[in-house]
Amino acid sequence: MDSITKIGIQKIENDNVKAAVFSTLKLIDAQQLMRKENMVVVLKPNLLMGKPAERGVNTHPEVVRAVIQWVKQFNPSKIYVSDSAGGQKPGITELAMKESGIQEICDQEGAICVPFEKTEREIYEVKDALELKEISSSRLLKEADLIINIPKIKTHWQCTLTCCIKNMFGTMLLANKAKTHAQTAVLERFCSALADIYSVSKPQLTVIDGYYCMEGQGPSSGDVVKLDIIMAGYDGVALDTAVCKIIGFDPSEILYLGKAVEKNLGTTNLEEVEILGETIESVYRKFKRPKLKPISMPLPKWFADYIGKTIFRAKVKFDKKKCKLCATCWTNCPVSAITPPDELKKGNVPNWDSKKCITCFCCVELCPHEAVKFKINYIKNVLASWLGLGCIIVLGLITILILWLTL
Ligand code: SF4
Numbered sequence: 001m002d003s004i005t006k007i008g009i010q011k012i013e014n015d016n017v018k019a020a021v022f023s024t025l026k027l028i029d030a031q032q033l034m035r036k037e038n039m040v041v042v043l044k045p046n047l048l049m050g051k052p053a054e055r056g057v058n059t060h061p062e063v064v065r066a067v068i069q070w071v072k073q074f075n076p077s078k079i080y081v082s083d084s085a086g087g088q089k090p091g092i093t094e095l096a097m098k099e100s101g102i103q104e105i106c107d108q109e110g111a112i113c114v115p116f117e118k119t120e121r122e123i124y125e126v127k128d129a130l131e132l133k134e135i136s137s138s139r140l141l142k143e144a145d146l147i148i149n150i151p152k153i154k155t156h157w158q159c160t161l162t163c164c165i166k167n168m169f170g171t172m173l174l175a176n177k178a179k180t181h182a183q184t185a186v187l188e189r190f191c192s193a194l195a196d197i198y199s200v201s202k203p204q205l206t207v208i209d210g211y212y213c214m215e216g217q218g219p220s221s222g223d224v225v226k227l228d229i230i231m232a233g234y235d236g237v238a239l240d241t242a243v244c245k246i247i248g249f250d251p252s253e254i255l256y257l258g259k260a261v262e263k264n265l266g267t268t269n270l271e272e273v274e275i276l277g278e279t280i281e282s283v284y285r286k287f288k289r290p291k292l293k294p295i296s297m298p299l300p301k302w303f304a305d306y307i308g309k310t311i312f313r314a315k316v317k318f319d320k321k322k323c324k325l326c327a328t329c330w331t332n333c334p335v336s337a338i339t340p341p342d343e344l345k346k347g348n349v350p351n352w353d354s355k356k357c358i359t360c361f362c363c364v365e366l367c368p369h370e371a372v373k374f375k376i377n378y379i380k381n382v383l384a385s386w387l388g389l390g391c392i393i394v395l396g397l398i399t400i401l402i403l404w405l406t407l
Pocket residue numbers: 318322323324325326327328329330350366367368369370371372
């Protein structure tokens with residue numbers, strides 16, 4: 001069996017993250033990627049926002065440290081640790097790097113911790129584009145001899161799971177992420193965009209942080225699960241599929257995996273994969289699902305857009321007690337559906353415009369105080385839509401016809 005199909009899984013014993021990372025990479029013969037000295041290596045962790053390591057939001061700094069130490073054995077010329085955090089505000093990624101502890105470990109290990117948005121830009125053309133014809137990102141992706149993806153295992157309000165494929169969305173730069181959300185409001189289209197982005201930034205190696213994970217209302221306000229595993233491999237699609245099996249999710253419900261397979265970016269068939277070390281069963285731990293279900297609609301685009309904007313329209317609610325009026329939500333909403341209250345005083349919450357909202361979940365993801373909640377009232381949405389009205393008229397006509405025929 002070709003090494004491209006190998007997945008390694010190891011347990012983290014007694015919090016010894018380094019031992020688990022090194023032995024997992026050995027299992028899959030990852031050293032064969034370090035072909036020469038003086039390589040430029042880019043590590044891409046999940047750096048959503050400035051939260052402490054044990055909250056399970058960002059890739060754990062000790063996992064990043066262990067990967068840096070592993071790379072350092074092969075005398076690279078430079079190791080970059082880069083991401084573009086959630087949000088559009090300048091300086092937001094630096095803040096996330098600092099508060100997550102990643103900046104500190106980079107300083108200690110001699111790696112260059114730099115936000116993608118602070119590097120030179122490059123426009124990448126997307127081959128066989130499903131949604132995005134070109135992507136504006138960092139030149140580092142092109143200059144790197146090796147890209148190592150270091151995602152973590154988290155549930156996700158919108159996509160159900162965020163791990164390998166979804167993590168590379170962070171190679172898009174701040175406002176471009178918001179723009180992509182605005183352009184691809186329906187999940188089906190957003191997942192196509194994720195596959196396009198992954199095809200441009202495709203890492204040669206992935207090391208999954210399964211140390212402190214998140215279940216339920218991920219990716220930022222769920223519950224922490226200390227799963228204590230490290231996974232590694234070359235095929236992000238196969239790795240995401242294996243993660244689904246480990247946390248008790250059905251891979252076929254993760255829409256971006258189907259899109260990635262359509263673009264020939266990997267396999268969801270674990271029969272084609274050699275799993276080394278632990279088995280899926282030996283590390284199985286069922287995760288609580290996010291409350292909202294993803295919007296999956298293999299329908300014509302115009303109809304899917306209509307359904308997404310009406311039936312799946314969510315109602316945003318702000319928690320008065322938790323909201324600190326920090327401005328994160330209204331400065332990052334891609335369609336300006338949130339505005340500050342008239343007076344910035346305790347007890348007031350932001351205003352939300354349901355007509356503008358595209359249900360992208362950015363405000364939920366990015367609120368640093370977990371003060372934004374979503375609710376979808378399907379019955380009300382159906383009844384309030386033209387589709388619902390049409391259904392009511394048709395049902396009414398059928399009832400009248402039946403009554404007329406039976407009387
Ligand atoms: S809801 Fe959250 S992000 Fe918005 S202002 Fe309040 S605390 Fe800040």
